[in-house]
Amino acid sequence: MSEYDPQALQAKWQQRWEEMEPFRASEDPADPRERRYMLDMFPYPSGDLHMGHGEAFGLGDVVARYWFQRGYNVLHPIGWDSFGLPAENAAIKRNAHPAEWTYANIETQAASFRRYAVSFDWSRRLHTSDPEYYKWNQWLFIRFFERGLAYRKGGLVNWCPNDQTVLANEQVIAGHCERCGAEVIRRELTQWYFKITDYAQRLLDDMEQLEGGWPERVLTMQRNWIGRSEGADVQFYIEGREEPVTVFTTRPDTLFGATFFVVAVDAPLADEICAPERRESFEAYRSAVAKLSDIERLSTEKEKTGVFLGRYAINPVNGERIPVWAADYVLSDYGHGAIMAVPAHDQRDLDFARKFGLPVRVVVETGLPDPAESGVATPGEGVLVNSGPLDGLPKAEAIRRIIDILEADGKGRATVNFRLRDWLLSRQRFWGTPIPIIHCGDCGEVPVPDEQLPVTLPDLRGEALAPKGVSPLAAATDWVDVECPKCGGRAKRDTDTMDTFVDSSWYFLRYCSPGYEDGPFDVEQVRKWGPIDQYVGGVEHAVLHLLYSRFFTKVLHDMGMLDFTEPFVRLLNQGQVINQGKAMSKSLGNGVDLGEQIDAYGVDAVRLTMVFAGPPEDDIDWADVSPAASQKFLARAFRVFTDVASEPGVPYDQGDLELRRVTHRTVDEVTKLIESYRFNVAVARMMELTTAARKAIDSGPGPADPAVREAAEVLAIMLSLVAPYTAEEGWERLGHTGTVALAGWPQADPVLLVQESVTCVVQVAGKVRDRLEVSPDISEEELRALALASEKVQGYLSGEPRKVIVRAPKLVNIVP
RNA sequence: GCCCCCGUAGCCCAAUGGCAGAGGCAAACCCCUUAAAAGGGUUGAUGUGCGGGUUCGACUCCCGCCGGGGGCACCA
Numbered sequence: 001m002s003e004y005d006p007q008a009l010q011a012k013w014q015q016r017w018e019e020m021e022p023f024r025a026s027e028d029p030a031d032p033r034e035r036r037y038m039l040d041m042f043p044y045p046s047g048d049l050h051m052g053h054g055e056a057f058g059l060g061d062v063v064a065r066y067w068f069q070r071g072y073n074v075l076h077p078i079g080w081d082s083f084g085l086p087a088e089n090a091a092i093k094r095n096a097h098p099a100e101w102t103y104a105n106i107e108t109q110a111a112s113f114r115r116y117a118v119s120f121d122w123s124r125r126l127h128t129s130d131p132e133y134y135k136w137n138q139w140l141f142i143r144f145f146e147r148g149l150a151y152r153k154g155g156l157v158n159w160c161p162n163d164q165t166v167l168a169n170e171q172v173i174a175g176h177c178e179r180c181g182a183e184v185i186r187r188e189l190t191q192w193y194f195k196i197t198d199y200a201q202r203l204l205d206d207m208e209q210l211e212g213g214w215p216e217r218v219l220t221m222q223r224n225w226i227g228r229s230e231g232a233d234v235q236f237y238i239e240g241r242e243e244p245v246t247v248f249t250t251r252p253d254t255l256f257g258a259t260f261f262v263v264a265v266d267a268p269l270a271d272e273i274c275a276p277e278r279r280e281s282f283e284a285y286r287s288a289v290a291k292l293s294d295i296e297r298l299s300t301e302k303e304k305t306g307v308f309l310g311r312y313a314i315n316p317v318n319g320e321r322i323p324v325w326a327a328d329y330v331l332s333d334y335g336h337g338a339i340m341a342v343p344a345h346d347q348r349d350l351d352f353a354r355k356f357g358l359p360v361r362v363v364v365e366t367g368l369p370d371p372a373e374s375g376v377a378t379p380g381e382g383v384l385v386n387s388g389p390l391d392g393l394p395k396a397e398a399i400r401r402i403i404d405i406l407e408a409d410g411k412g413r414a415t416v417n418f419r420l421r422d423w424l425l426s427r428q429r430f431w432g433t434p435i436p437i438i439h440c441g442d443c444g445e446v447p448v449p450d451e452q453l454p455v456t457l458p459d460l461r462g463e464a465l466a467p468k469g470v471s472p473l474a475a476a477t478d479w480v481d482v483e484c485p486k487c488g489g490r491a492k493r494d495t496d497t498m499d500t501f502v503d504s505s506w507y508f509l510r511y512c513s514p515g516y517e518d519g520p521f522d523v524e525q526v527r528k529w530g531p532i533d534q535y536v537g538g539v540e541h542a543v544l545h546l547l548y549s550r551f552f553t554k555v556l557h558d559m560g561m562l563d564f565t566e567p568f569v570r571l572l573n574q575g576q577v578i579n580q581g582k583a584m585s586k587s588l589g590n591g592v593d594l595g596e597q598i599d600a601y602g603v604d605a606v607r608l609t610m611v612f613a614g615p616p617e618d619d620i621d622w623a624d625v626s627p628a629a630s631q632k633f634l635a636r637a638f639r640v641f642t643d644v645a646s647e648p649g650v651p652y653d654q655g656d657l658e659l660r661r662v663t664h665r666t667v668d669e670v671t672k673l674i675e676s677y678r679f680n681v682a683v684a685r686m687m688e689l690t691t692a693a694r695k696a697i698d699s700g701p702g703p704a705d706p707a708v709r710e711a712a713e714v715l716a717i718m719l720s721l722v723a724p725y726t727a728e729e730g731w732e733r734l735g736h737t738g739t740v741a742l743a744g745w746p747q748a749d750p751v752l753l754v755q756e757s758v759t760c761v762v763q764v765a766g767k768v769r770d771r772l773e774v775s776p777d778i779s780e781e782e783l784r785a786l787a788l789a790s791e792k793v794q795g796y797l798s799g800e801p802r803k804v805i806v807r808a809p810k811l812v813n814i815v816p
Numbered sequence: 817g818c819c820c821c822c823g824u825a826g827c828c829c830a831a832u833g834g835c836a837g838a839g840g841c842a843a844a845c846c847c848c849u850u851a852a853a854a855g856g857g858u859u860g861a862u863g864u865g866c867g868g869g870u871u872c873g874a875c876u877c878c879c880g881c882c883g884g885g886g887g888c889a890c891c892a
Contacts, residue, residue, distance in 0.1 A: 216820080216821090217820070217821080217886075217887070220819085220820070220887070220888090221887065221888085224819095224887075224888055224889095225888095227891065229891075229892085231892080247892080248891095248892065249892060250891095250892065251892080262892090297890090298889085298890065299889095299890085302890085304890090328890090329890045329892095330890085330891095330892075331890080331891060331892090333891095334891045334892080335891075335892065338892095339892050340892085341892085342892090346892070347890090348890050348892075349892080351890090417891080417892090418891090419891050539886090542887090612828095612829095612839085612840070613828070613829085613840095614828065614829060615829085618822095618828095618829095619885095620828095621828080623827095624827065624828050624829095624841085625828065625840090625841080626828090626840080626841055626842095628841095629840065629841060630840090633840085635854095636855090639855090678830095680828095680829075680830090680839085680840095681829090681830065681838080681839080683839080683840090684829090684830075684838060684839035684840075685838080685839080686839095687838095687839055687840075688838070688839070691839095694856085698856075759835085761834075761835050763834085763835085763872090763873080765872080765873090766834095766872070766873050768835055771835080802872090803872060804872090805834090805872050805873075807834065810834070810835090811834050811835080811873090813834075813872055813873060814872085815872050815873095
């Protein structure tokens with residue numbers, strides 16, 4: 001049988017691999033091999049694997065399998081992010097328990113992964129919904145709580161009316177729920193938070209380590225998200241109020257240009273200071289704003305709105321009385337929820353001033369038209385005017401000066417503000433990790449003692465899980481009512497569950513010691529395996545999972561449990577698989593099913609198509625690629641394997657030199673291409689090698705030549721990164737036993753990389769006029785003489801050339 | 817509005833200062849075949865979105881447009 005039958009190969013080799021377990025990471029401390037940790041973002045079990053999984057895991061597997069071939073001790077684990085809403089919704093619909101749906105899907109995906117031939121170490125498999133896993137979420141939560149990094153507070157939060165739960169800031173994308181797309185509203189609720197803001201500066205600073213290893217755009221997104229800005233806190237007294245109000249400004253130099261003062265309409269301060277005669281209009285305005293969605297409210301297109309509060313603030317540097325307004329363009333949860341408004345030099349303040357007829361005073365002379373007339377604020381560089389002690393100073397100097405003055409008078413200080421908010425982690429849903437806190441009337445928030453962990457979920461199913469605005473756990477009274485661990489009195493469990501992003505913030509550490517029972521992970525094992533050398537996943541997690549994981553890593557580092565501060569050394573964002581220019585969707589009816597593609601073309605052809613389609617970070621339009629053509633190529637390669645007529649062990653050095661050169665050049669290039677993630681080009685080189693081998697068999701030295709065997713063996717090994725089934729069968733047909741996956745990466749012989757002669761292009765005025773066959777180590781002088789002596793070149797020259805540029809050995813350019 | 821990335825053959829994509837084409841798809845033609853399929857082979861730019869500039873030399877670097885994609889966008 002030399003017919004290429006992908007389905008038969010799949011059945012055969014899947015079973016063999018299960019027996020061999022070739023991809024188990026070695027825990028032997030005496031193992032001398034260098035270690036590597038390769039990880040794909042773990043999947044959510046929402047049914048079977050789809051095209052996106054096919055691409056991401058296919059690309060990751062190229063890296064992992066390359067490392068296996070290089071002889072590293074590779075950790076390449078798999079698990080499931082198995083808590084989350086879809087399971088709960090499915091359970092309500094089917095009157096079942098979320099676990100049933102979840103674990104059934106996990107088994108389906110696991111089987112598909114095995115068929116897809118991803119080089120996982122299956123022995124380390126984990127599921128975040130297992131009590132053995134989420135126990136450690138709870139343990140970590142308590143450690144965070146003890147360190148003041150987990151706390152509860154009231155305030156306005158994002159609420160998804162569809163999912164009936166709160167969301168973290170990161171999970172609101174342009175005013176919509178990251179999960180379901182529903183428009184998010186604001187609600188006043190008491191919730192649990194992780195104090196990620198304590199780590200804002202370090203999250204920013206440590207990005208330096210990631211430079212070059214992470215895509216630039218992910219770093220940019222994180223920088224934007226963290227949003228550091230330098231400036232000053234300045235204290236303003238408000239007439240009739242004892243305590244001063246602090247505002248944050250990045251432009252303290254413009255303090256003399258402040259002509260009014262704005263408080264966020266939804267800040268408690270606005271309510272507090274509103275004058276009685278303004279109460280009615282203030283409250284009308286406040287409720288009008290409350291009705292607006294975030295999208296409407298935050299739109300920059302929207303006209304400025306606001307109301308005068310009937311009060312005045314005192315400018316701390318010149319004693320000027322300025323009116324206090326409430327407006328929705330000032331955000332209650334950034335800075336101090338109040339600002340000094342400098343309309344001349346801030347567009348937002350100017351828009352507001354022009355709408356309500358407030359004065360505009362230029363204090364920085366920029367040479368641009370007067371903002372009061374032009375309507376365009378002048379935020380740029382300039383020299384200070386109308387500013388007392390700052391007059392005549394340029395902007396940067398004025399900022400330093402005024403901060404000195406404010407600090408000396410105790411009226412302000414230099415400070416830094418971040419856009420990043422604390423991570424809201426409590427959720428009012430069932431299928432997640434219970435928050436391990438007991439609320440006691442006397443003792444307050446009491447952590448569940450470690451020895452009582454895990455706090456497991458009560459057995460709720462079907463209708464009992466229906467969203468009702470509070471966690472379904474609250475209804476399980478026998479679960480909720482407990483003794484206070486501290487005083488023994490009557491107390492109640494916290495009924496919220498954790499955001500599932502908590503689960504995924506440290507799972508990569510658990511893989512290092514998945515069965516470990518004395519902590520979330522074995523510190524020694526993580527020291528050995530961590531950090532992750534290569535992480536692969538979608539860019540949609542740029543400010544979600546990737547930011548949270550970085551935060552967790554830093555906290556765990558501070559707890560002395562990790563010796564590194566960044567979890568992912570290198571990150572690859574694969575593109576999306578789309579169809580006919582659009583994302584696949586049910587409504588468009590353009591979905592492509594991974595399983596069906598595999599049934600039609602085979603695993604190897606589908607994987608090859610994904611890898612060959614283009615650079616890994618580019619989207620793949622399935623309408624532009626051809627799995628059928630991939631299958632054809634694999635059949636062609638397979639025929640090369642079966643045509644080889646020599647036995648293993650023949651001396652290659654007696655083989656055809658020309659083919660050997662092609663083989664070794666291919667090894668050299670493919671090695672470099674794989675290491676620089678240019679997998680599509682690497683595949684192109686493999687195709688060329690296949691063609692060269694074909695030619696050698698048909699019209700060259702013939703199938704028995706040792707060079708043909710060498711080419712075929714190299715091809716099988718390189719192909720094993722992308723098309724493991726075809727490579728295995730080919731390897732076996734070539735007379736080898738064991739698995740090609742561990743055959744070892746070939747090494748290019750430098751002697752065979754040296755070319756005997758090179759074609760040198762001779763240009764006259766940039767146009768090619770002759771080609772010379774020269775030795776690759778020809779000297780500049782020699783080549784110059786040779787080029788000038790060329791008859792073809794002479795025809796274009798009249799007299800001495802003005803200039804001759806020699807780039808030995810490839811090019812000579814003569815300027816006549 | 818601001819910032820970033822990308823525009824190469826009908827299509828997907830190589831070439832990162834030195835001969836515009838490596839690879840694939842599609843197309844046309846040839847060989848093989850009684851025929852078809854399978855298989856083997858041959859063929860493609862007058863110049864790299866447009867206009868300038870730097871250079872002996874530009875797809876590549878710089879400036880300005882056009883087109884596409886992405887990120888951020890009342891964060892004081």
